[in-house]
Every structure is written in C-alpha cells, then in structure tokens.
Amino acid sequence: MADQIRVLVVDDQELVRGGFALILDAQPDITVVGEAADGVEAVEATAALAPDVVLMDVRMPRLDGIAATARICAASDAKVLVLTTFDLDEYVYDALRAGASGFLLKDMRRDELVNAVRVVATGEALLAPSVTRRLIADVVARSAPVGPPPGAGRLATLTVRESEMLRAVARGLSNAEIAAEFHVTEHTVKTHVSNVLSKLNLRDRVQAVVLAYESGLVVPRSGE
Incomplete structure (x- = not known):
C-alpha cells in the first residue's frame, strides 16, 4: 500500500x-x-x-x-x-x-x-464490534444448508494450533487478544493466521470467519 x-x-x-x-x-x-x-x-x-x-x-x-x-x-x-x-x-x-x-x-x-x-x-x-460476530453467526446459521458442512474437508490441512487460531479469529479476537490468550507473541499469531489464510486459499480474516461458521468449526451460540 x-x-x-x-x-x-x-x-x-x-x-x-x-x-x-x-x-x-x-x-x-x-x-x-x-x-x-x-x-x-x-x-x-x-x-x-x-x-x-x-x-x-x-x-x-x-x-x-x-x-x-x-x-x-x-x-x-x-x-x-x-x-x-x-x-x-x-x-x-x-x-x-x-x-x-x-x-x-x-x-x-x-x-x-x-x-x-x-x-x-x-x-x-x-470484524469489531461484537455485534458483527453475532450478525455473521446469525446469518450463517439461517443459511446453513442440509448435508455435510461446506469447507469442512479443507480444515484437515490445518495443524491443531492453526485450528485454534482460526477459532479465535472467528470469535472476533484481535491479534493482541489472541496472543494474550495463548501466551505467544503477536508476531507468532500473525504467522499462524497467515498460514491459515494461505492453506485455505482465503482472501482475508472475514472469509476465515465465514468458513469457520460454515464448516461447523465454530457454532453460533444464542445470546453470544
């Protein structure tokens, strides 16, 4: 830029x-x-x-x-x-x-x-404020198709830590918040998130959130 x-x-x-x-x-x-x-x-x-x-x-x-x-x-x-x-x-x-x-x-x-x-x-x-996460979760839940969740197979390429990072991103956490939760540096978080986007061929974190909900990795919770 x-x-x-x-x-x-x-x-x-x-x-x-x-x-x-x-x-x-x-x-x-x-x-x-x-x-x-x-x-x-x-x-x-x-x-x-x-x-x-x-x-x-x-x-x-x-x-x-x-x-x-x-x-x-x-x-x-x-x-x-x-x-x-x-x-x-x-x-x-x-x-x-x-x-x-x-x-x-x-x-x-x-x-x-x-x-x-x-x-x-x-x-x-x-992805902030929190209303954004609720809105995405609600819309994805209403749009959920019948049958196997789309994108679920793609998640098999992720490591356990990368899956954890994807869940955290889907919860709307910033890199700083993820770093604090997992007791790692922000640079480490950025590396993991970058690997997730690359492996799943995603444009950015928003697409990662959508995939996390669509695949069932993150389940919308009422009242979240």
Whole structure:
C-alpha cells in the first residue's frame, strides 16, 4: 500500500457520497480518487483508478453493491468496505461471501469511518464490534444448508494450533487478544493466521470467519 490510502466512494445518493468523500479526503493519509453512483460505475472506476479501498453502498440502481463487490474482488486487489443497516442483515453475509473485507453501519461516527478505511487498507478485516460476530453467526446459521458442512474437508490441512487460531479469529479476537490468550507473541499469531489464510486459499480474516461458521468449526451460540 502506498503512503496515501486511495479510496473510491460508491453511493447512489449524491449528498451521502459527497459527505463521506469530504470526511475521508480531509485526512492526511487518505485521498479520495473518485466517486461512483452505482455498481456499474464502481466496477469501471475501480479498474480505471486502482483504489486501495472501495466504500460500497448496497442498494443502488443498475448493479447493486453485492454484485459490484463480487466483480471488483475477482478482478482487482481493492478492499471493499460495505455500508449497511441493521434492517439489511441478509446483505451482510452476501457481501462477505462476495469478498468484502468488512462492513459499516450507515449511522457510524466520523472517526469510525476513518478508522475502518485505515484498518481495511492494511489488509486486515473489520470484524469489531461484537455485534458483527453475532450478525455473521446469525446469518450463517439461517443459511446453513442440509448435508455435510461446506469447507469442512479443507480444515484437515490445518495443524491443531492453526485450528485454534482460526477459532479465535472467528470469535472476533484481535491479534493482541489472541496472543494474550495463548501466551505467544503477536508476531507468532500473525504467522499462524497467515498460514491459515494461505492453506485455505482465503482472501482475508472475514472469509476465515465465514468458513469457520460454515464448516461447523465454530457454532453460533444464542445470546453470544
């Protein structure tokens, strides 16, 4: 990633789009390289402008944010941060499956938006706060298919410690929290997590969380 985090802002409402762009562009380490009003424009702009992060709305004309996310993640290294609301829970899981690196609620604070862009730009997934874990768990539970859990066979390639790390990541723990729990260094945690992502051919920690729930490695608990 370059010194400046290059961001593309995608939203079909001009005032909303402009507001996000204004907040982000005011940061010394963030540059808004473009805006798009729908999914088609987002895909085209990503190809033309090569942003590090795409801030993506869900409900848009021509091509929605989920479909646009899938196309962008398949064709580029851009990280997609999806904007959603609590009444659109079903879209969150779809967005993560499409390759999004995280999601934000539209009523977030200004500092939360800026921090989220920075986190995602570094290659990390945005899994906090805890409501995110519950939301993913609930949606995965509702979407669970009949028959053997998908992805279960892939987990056989992991060592015992790597499986433990995957469970910890799925619980939404940060590297520092995992290090404290297992009494190891953060560098060791990063190495294990990197090995997990590589062995399972996963894009980032969000995809690791989805796979952990889908495979049954982590079981959603009511009231978690």
